[in-house]
Amino acid sequence: MLPIGHYLFLGLALFIIGVIGVVTRRNVIVILMSIELILNAVNINLVAFSRLYGDVAGQVFALFIIADAAAEAAVGLGIIIAFFRNRETVLEDEMDLLKW
Amino acid sequence: MLDQVIFYFFAAIAVISAILTVTRRNVVHSAIFLITALLATAGIFLQLRAEFLFIVQIILYVGGIMVLFVFVIMLVNLDVAVRQLRFARQKWVALLISLALAAQVGLMLWSTGKMPGQGVPVLAAVPADKLPLNSEAVAKSLFETYLLPFEIASVLLLVAMIGAVVMAKKRT
């Protein structure tokens, strides 16, 4: 079987890619998608450790993370739609007003 | 041996499509590659014998959240995405964060490997039929030990639902 390090590296790679996406992309939708990548990376680690210790708690937490991701996506996309309706843009750096 | 091949296969797909997710100009392509990455992750879950999580990943993530994403992408204007600059901003911040993260995990693995008497732990190979039934185990854990967090998560989802409805509602 595989050493745990493999999974950690995979998680790390996805996490870093996600972070790069969040920091560098301008399109809010892509930023949200990058966040999903990050959450996913965390899930991989949790499940790998759950397997290592033979305890399903890790998987349960991964479930919670997925639920959280759903909530985040719903609200985030709701905001994007509301924003797009008003400003007709989905670029992050054009979101420069506190109130519209 | 089979395990390793499966792992490398899915890991490679996950990483490549994750990279493509953040580098594609076209948001729809990004979404497609994100779906691929999520499916590959589901494959990794399966390789880790977490079947329930595998199907939850597919139903919820791919079948739910990503559909929402694709929906919104089609509702908002796509032309912007094509014209935008890709990596103009905060290149250095990104590099710094990724280096720091890589260093952390590397340090952790290195120090674990150095510890006397034990190397990096290896996942034990258990034949599939010897494992406890996965969905039953998860359910037990979820509804006995983690009942309260489960309820809180449901409230969170409710709040998110209301929030999304309020945000996306057409103001008249």
Next chain:
Amino acid sequence: MQAVTQATLEFVKQYWAPLVCGLVIVGVLPLIVGYVVLVERKIMADMQARLGPMRVGPHGLLQPIADAVKLLIKEDIIPEDADKLVFWLAPVLSVAAALLAIAGLAIGPAFQIAKDVNIGILFVVGVSAMGIFGIVLGGWASNSHYSLIGALRSSAQLVSYETAAGMALVCGLLFAGSLNITSIVQAQYDQGVWFGLLAPVAFFTYLVASIAETNRAPFDLPEAESELVAGYMTEFSGFRWSLYFLAEYTNMIVVASVATTLFLGGWLRPFPRTTWLSFIDFFPPLLMVGIGVYCLMRTPKQPVRVQQTFMLAVAGLCFAVALVLVAPMLVPAVKPLHDGILGAFWFIFKVSLYIYFFMWLRFTLPRYRFDQLMRLGWHFLIPLSIINVLLIGIAMIVGTYFHLQGWSLLLTTSPASIIALIIALFILATEQKSEPQKSSAAPDSYA
């Protein structure tokens, strides 16, 4: 490299049977779907007082093959501004999802590609739901307004009705206590009663939701030809179009199989535990013999020699199948195959009935309007299914308290179903009252 080869060998050695089965299904399913289409056209023709396809082969029996050839040699048109990659990918995605879902299904106790999957029915439902992407992306990639609107409608519809379908499945799963398909059918055998009888409201909900999920009439808005030409398929032609078609009909088979497994007793014959009804086992071979005799009777009426031969061949096929079906009961040597062969028959028979019901509805009912469809889903089906899950859960608890099993469980579940029905009628009544009064016409600019 050697490691990979070794792993592949190991994999093939361990899983050669499912692999072969999978390949066979991928190869045969298009043919099956073709014949489902032919049967649909024939049934439609029969209901509409006409003959249907009659030209290719006797009674149009070779029509699917002619259609397939025609579709394959058609020009493959890709619109100029289409997104080539996505346009190529979308139909493939649709078909892949639909075919993958088949892997989890069990056609009789003996035929299942992915055996003993812990998450069995969830796998089928979840994977087949991924077909949405094929639709949405296909609609988007065609860069056409018809397609995009069709795709958005279609995905909104799928997402909405999946909730109701899922809730209906939960009811069945409550009785089964397992996600594993074999265990679900075994549970129905142990109880001696189909779950569809224990939870009729859930079955009904699933029936409606599954029609909506497969985009069949009266919920076929995405492809409402009187409004949107062909919905998301408008720009697709030839082979790609036939892939969508294949996916649609495969999805029909999948939802029918799920319903059969969970609500109609899977591969069990009616009343599986009642021994004095064992003569039902002789129904399948008799049915096949009947069809064969009918074909024989029709043979002299065929105008051309080739057609007569073909008709004879069909009759012979029916007799052969009948022989296979009757063998396990009469020949002791093949007795062990009894469950496998008859189970497969019953499963396919029930799936066919379910699909027949789909077709029947399609030819009978007009089409919903999109807002009505959404209102039906969100205001009626989803509340009803959630309430039904609650009631069935309570009925289960009460049932366990009194140690009720099998048919006697009906004592607690039928009141639950009746309450659910009353609530359903109540919802419908309030719906009717609160039906939004059509806002009076917009200000008249000509006035």
Next chain:
Amino acid sequence: MAMDTTTDSRDKQQTLLGADELVLNMGPQHPSTHGVLRVKLKLDGERVIGSECMIGYLHRGVEKIAEHRTYQQFAPYVDRMDYVAAVSNGLGYCEAIEKLLMVEAPPRAKVIRTILTELQRIASHLLWLGTHALDIGALTPLFYCFREREEILKIFEKYCGARLTTHAFRIGGLQYDAYDTLEKDVERFCKAFEPRIKDYEDLLTQNRIWLGRTKGVGILTAADAIALGATGPVLRASGVKWDIRKAMPYAAYDQYKFEIPVGSTGDTYDRYMVRMEEMRQSRLICLQAIENIPTGPILAKVGKVLKPPPGEVYHAIEAPKGELGYYVISDGTVQPYRVRIRPPSFVNLQAFDKMARGHLVADVVAIIGTLDIVLGEVDR
């Protein structure tokens, strides 16, 4: 329903979010516009906020042709206007010219005309019912309707050799006498038709989806209907009891008893019910008429060359789709000076905008269907 080419994708994207209004072009090549009607819809999202019917794609100049043909020569042309109700068109034209000539068709001709026209009304309504149901998504009624329509067309074929553009009548009476078994054929059809209407009603009348798609859709109030000049079932469904067969009887209608069905709200469902009932009434008229077909000549005494005295005449009949009027001016020559036709479809189509406003695009299909227009008649 192709988008107008002038709207670029940007406009559309915004409309999906409900920010803008959109001009949508339905037809002329669209499966549900019943021929070559082109409707320009102004939409807010999927809701219609305005519409404009663009007609003329099937214009053949029928009225102009009339000025260069003799009175008899023009008769076949009117069949080509409302080509699904050719007999009614012919009747209107022949009676108008008879009025101009101040002759009257013999009683036998009148009765046979009535029978054929009422059969034609049933055929036209059957075609409407089938296509209307098909537009709303019910596939099967179309085939049932065509099955019955086929029987009527067979009777026409036996009578005059043509099925669609029959040119069944002649100025002054009939071209052909009734064939021997006409009464029997009509009776057989009427007997068989009764349960068939029940079949259609079973399929549609109480169907929840049908009710949902037709009730409250395309409401036309009585005042609006009168103001817009709507006639026929469209007017009667709004509750106005106006039928030229009763108001100004022509042919042999004054001899028969029949009801004028009216609706109450003037929505699509009422129009459906009115037309269904009309089919029943037409059947009754046919049954009454074949009871007693008078014997005698079938053609009044009109010359070979028709030279009506100078003057003008307006004659209207109740065609299946509404009031079909012919306004003919004669200058005393063999050719009419001017023929103006008042086609019911054309006038009823005016009501479309009123009916479509505030409804969804999917309802537009139902509303076009319920108006029962034939573009050959709208454009002439």
